[in-house]
Amino acid sequence: LQTNNFLTPERLEALKPQLQAIRSRVAGEREIRNPPPHLKPLDSGFIDYPGLLLEQFRTRGDSSELSRILAVASRLRDNVDRVVLLGIGGSYLGARALFDSLCHGQHNELPPRMRLGKPRIYFEGHTVDNDSLQDLIELLENTCVDPELREERWGTIVISKSGGTLETATAYRIIRNELNRYYGNSLDKIRKFIVPITGSTGKFRELLKAEGFADDQILTIPENVGGRFSIFTAAGLLPAAVMGLDVRALLIGAASMTKRFLEEPFERNPVLQYAAVNYLMTEEKGKNVRVLSVWTKKLEAVGLWYDQLLSESLGKRGRGATPLTVVQPRDLHSRGQQHQEGSRDKVINNILIRAVRHVPMQIGMADNNQDDLNGISRKTMPDVLDAAYKGTMQAYADSARPSSDITLPAINEHALGQLMQMLMLATVIEGRLMNINPYGQPGVEAYKQNMNKILRSK
Ligand code: PA5
Numbered sequence: 001l002q003t004n005n006f007l008t009p010e011r012l013e014a015l016k017p018q019l020q021a022i023r024s025r026v027a028g029e030r031e032i033r034n035p036p037p038h039l040k041p042l043d044s045g046f047i048d049y050p051g052l053l054l055e056q057f058r059t060r061g062d063s064s065e066l067s068r069i070l071a072v073a074s075r076l077r078d079n080v081d082r083v084v085l086l087g088i089g090g091s092y093l094g095a096r097a098l099f100d101s102l103c104h105g106q107h108n109e110l111p112p113r114m115r116l117g118k119p120r121i122y123f124e125g126h127t128v129d130n131d132s133l134q135d136l137i138e139l140l141e142n143t144c145v146d147p148e149l150r151e152e153r154w155g156t157i158v159i160s161k162s163g164g165t166l167e168t169a170t171a172y173r174i175i176r177n178e179l180n181r182y183y184g185n186s187l188d189k190i191r192k193f194i195v196p197i198t199g200s201t202g203k204f205r206e207l208l209k210a211e212g213f214a215d216d217q218i219l220t221i222p223e224n225v226g227g228r229f230s231i232f233t234a235a236g237l238l239p240a241a242v243m244g245l246d247v248r249a250l251l252i253g254a255a256s257m258t259k260r261f262l263e264e265p266f267e268r269n270p271v272l273q274y275a276a277v278n279y280l281m282t283e284e285k286g287k288n289v290r291v292l293s294v295w296t297k298k299l300e301a302v303g304l305w306y307d308q309l310l311s312e313s314l315g316k317r318g319r320g321a322t323p324l325t326v327v328q329p330r331d332l333h334s335r336g337q338q339h340q341e342g343s344r345d346k347v348i349n350n351i352l353i354r355a356v357r358h359v360p361m362q363i364g365m366a367d368n369n370q371d372d373l374n375g376i377s378r379k380t381m382p383d384v385l386d387a388a389y390k391g392t393m394q395a396y397a398d399s400a401r402p403s404s405d406i407t408l409p410a411i412n413e414h415a416l417g418q419l420m421q422m423l424m425l426a427t428v429i430e431g432r433l434m435n436i437n438p439y440g441q442p443g444v445e446a447y448k449q450n451m452n453k454i455l456r457s458k
Contacts, residue, residue, distance in 0.1 A: 006281070006285065006400070006402035007277065007280055007281070007285075007402075011280060011284075012266075012276060012277075012280070015276050015279075015280065016266055018433065019266065019272050019275070019276060019429070019433075022429055022432045022433060023261070023262070023272065023429065025432060026044070026047075026425075026428055026429060026432060027262055029042055029044045030044050030045075030047050030048055042224060042439060043224060043225060043226030043229055043439040043440075044224065044428070044439070045222050045223075045224030045225040045229075046225045046226070046229035046230070046232065046233075046424060047258055047425065048258065049222065049225055049232055049233060050232045050250075050251040050252075050254035050255040050258065050417070050421065051251075051255040051258060051259075053065055053066045053232070053237075053251055054066070054248070054251050054252065054255055057248075065234075066237070066247070066248075066251075068216075068219070069219060069234050069237050069238050069241060069247070070241050070247065072195055072219060072238060073195075073238055073241030073242045074241070075192075076119075076155060076157070076193075076195055076242055077117055077118065077119060077242055077244075079153060079155060079192050079193060080119050080153045080154050080155040080193060081112075081119050081120065081144070081152045081153055081154065082119055082120045082121075082122065082140065082143070082144065082152065082153075082154040082155075083119045083120070083121050083122070083154065083155055083156065083157060083242060084122050084123075084124055084136065084140075084154065084155075084156045084157075084175055085121060085122065085123050085124070085125075085156070085157045085159070085239055086124055086125030086156060086157070086158045086159065086168050086171045086172055086175060087125055087126065087157075087158070087159035087160060087168055087235075088125055088126040088160075088165055088167045088168055089126075089165075089227055089228065089308060089312075089444075090161070090226070090227030090228035090229070090230050090231075090235070090308065091159035091160050091161060091165070091168065091197075091227060091230070091235055092123060092125070092126045092159070093228075093301070093304055093305040093308050094230065094231030094235060094236040094305055094420075095123075095159070095231075095235070095236055095239035095240070096123055096301045096304070096305070097231075097301040097302040097304070097305040097416075097420070098231075098236060098239065098240050098243065098245060098250075098416065099121055099123075099239070099243055099301070100298060100299075100300065100301035100302075101298045101299055101301065101302055101411055101416055102240075102243070102245050102411065102412070102413060102416060103118075103121075103243050103244075103245070105298065107120070107121070107243075108120040108121065108122075116244065117244070118242070118243060118244040119242065121239070121242070121243060122136055124136060124171050124175070125158075125167055125168045125170075125171035125172070126167065127167070128167055128170060128171075133171060133174065137174075137178055140154050140178070140182075141182075144182065153193070154182075154193070155179075155192070155193030155194060155195070156172075156175050156176075156179070156193065156194055156195070157195045157196075157197065157238060157239060157242065158172050158175075158194065158195070158196050158197065158198075158204070159197045159198070159221075159235050159239075160197075160198055160202075160204050161198060161199045161202075161221045161227050161230065161235070162199060162202055162227075163198045163199060163201070163202025163203045163204030163205055163206075163207075164202055164203050164204070164448075165448070166448065166451060166452060166455075169203070169204070172204075176194075179193055179194070187211055187212050188212075191211075191212065191213060191217065195219065195238060196208050196213065196217075196218050196219070197218070197219040197220070197221060197234045197235055197238060198218060198219075198220065198221065199220065199221050199223060200220055200222075200223055205218065219234035219238055220234065221233045221234060221235050226439050226440075227441075228308050228309050228312055228313070228441075229309075229424050231305070231420055231424075232250065232251060232254050232417070232420075232421070236250075237250070237251075245413055246412075246413040247413075249412070249413035249414045249417065250413045250414070250416060250417040251417060252414060252417065253413065253414040253415060253416065253417020253418040253419075253421070254417040254418065254420065254421035255417075255421075256417075256418060257270075257271070257417070257418045257421040257422050257425065258421060258425070261422075261425050270406070270422050270426075271422050271425040271426045271429060272426075272429065274349075274404075274406070274422065274423070274426040275425075275426040275427075275429035275430045275433065276433075277347075277404055278290060278321070278347060278349070278404075278426070278430060279430050279433045279434065281347040281402060282321045282347070283433075283434065285347075285402070286345065287321070287344075287345060287346055287347040287402065288321050288322060288345050289321065289322050289324055289345050289346040289347075290310065290321040290322065290323050290324065290346075290347055290349065291324045291325075291326055291339065291346050291347065291348045291349065292306055292307075292323065292324070292325045292326070292349050292351065293326050293328055293331075293348050293349065293350045293351070293403075294325065294326070294327055294328065294350075294351045295328050295350060295351065295352050295353065295385060295389055296327075296353050296411065297327050297330070298411055299327075299351055299411070300325060300327050302351075302416070302419070302420070303325025303326075303327075304325060305420070306323060306325070306423055307323040307324075307325055309423060309424060309427050310323040310427060311323055312441040312443075312444060313427045313428070313431055313438040313439070313441075314427065314430060314431050314434065314436055314438060315443070316436050316437070316442075316443070317436060319434060319436060320434075320436070321347075324346075326339075328350075328388065328389070328392070329385070329388045329392075332388070332392060336392075339396075339401065340395060340396070340399060340401065341399065344400075344401075346401065346402075347402050347403070347404070348396065348401065348402070348403040348404075349403070349404050349405075349406065350389070350393075350403060350404065350405045350406065351406050351407075351408065351419075352389065352405055352406070352407045352408070353407075353408050353410060353411055354407055354408065354409050354410065355409060355410045356381075356382055356410075357410070357411065360380035360381060360382045360383075361380060361381050362377065362378055362379070362380050363376060363377050363378070363379055363380070363384075364377055365377045406419070
């Protein structure tokens, strides 16, 4: 992480003792595994969970939770060609971020021989969009024509930690009926095409039990991992495994970030650096809009995931920065003007990727040079992107617009594991610096209750 000169080194230095104290506090909160009955378990379970899963996998092998997740994923992959993932908020955004950043950019369009047994993935249940769901059902009806021919089959992954979220429940009821229409009414048959992921209690689990799901056919999100912190539980890992991603590399990345957070000094600790810079920029410099500026469109959904993480964790008691994800250079041609010359309420956190996945493409020579590109014909796409980035940073520096850089070596499972764990840990640290509880989302709960009341009073 590099920071521009809008914070003095002395101010960062002065914050270090407080950061150390808060790190110890957050580390201590991990020990509250069995809280007294009047206290809800803290959602801090996410800190150790990646390491815990890896350790169990090493020591318990096939009977570990990770093996179970991988086995369920592989069964679903064997059974279906298309998967509808239902979920919202933390039960959607993590899986979406992994899909967009780590799968082939045209995954669903690839012919089966290029997808190597990985099903096409569709996301629903995160809106209550009648037409979008119908469009998907229409697609499924017209591609998965005959289950007996075993050519094209589809199934669903349903994720809801509380098991009571109306958007997801509504979509599940509809999709469940579609499964009946497609495969017939035999519950035994249909269960093969449904992977439910939920908390240890709740309406959804009750429904599943009534439908004859055994406990070992339901994957569980641990009680002490909050929804938006659940990407490295079954909520993110099962979809990741179905997508054919390297789940262990994700976990190793996340666990290594936890270790770094707990053990490294500020100078080598990206969690503390990110939290400190953004905390100071928001709380002391009034930069209330936090821009996550991603320099590849593959990371846009990671930005949306972070939007939720920051909003629900710190947007409380009239405080908390407003997150905004921008994809560059796309948004330089839309929001860029305002970020360059508009209100001075932003801090810009760039995410840069050092190495592209494919061979860099050159601009190339052409006989007709009216576009005047022959002079830079040997430059590559990454060269053009780099120039756009440097030009933007120069312009920001010239007009005193603060920014920081986070550079990933490449987009892969290990790096994503590190990045996402880093952002979750930094959000908790920032909350504690602000004296705001980063866990829980009472505002979201209020709307859920109102919505239920309104629906049932008609
Ligand atoms: O962070 C949270 O806990 C929430 O934003 C949830 O992820 C979201 O409301 C979805 O809830 P559930 O997984 O219970 O359906």
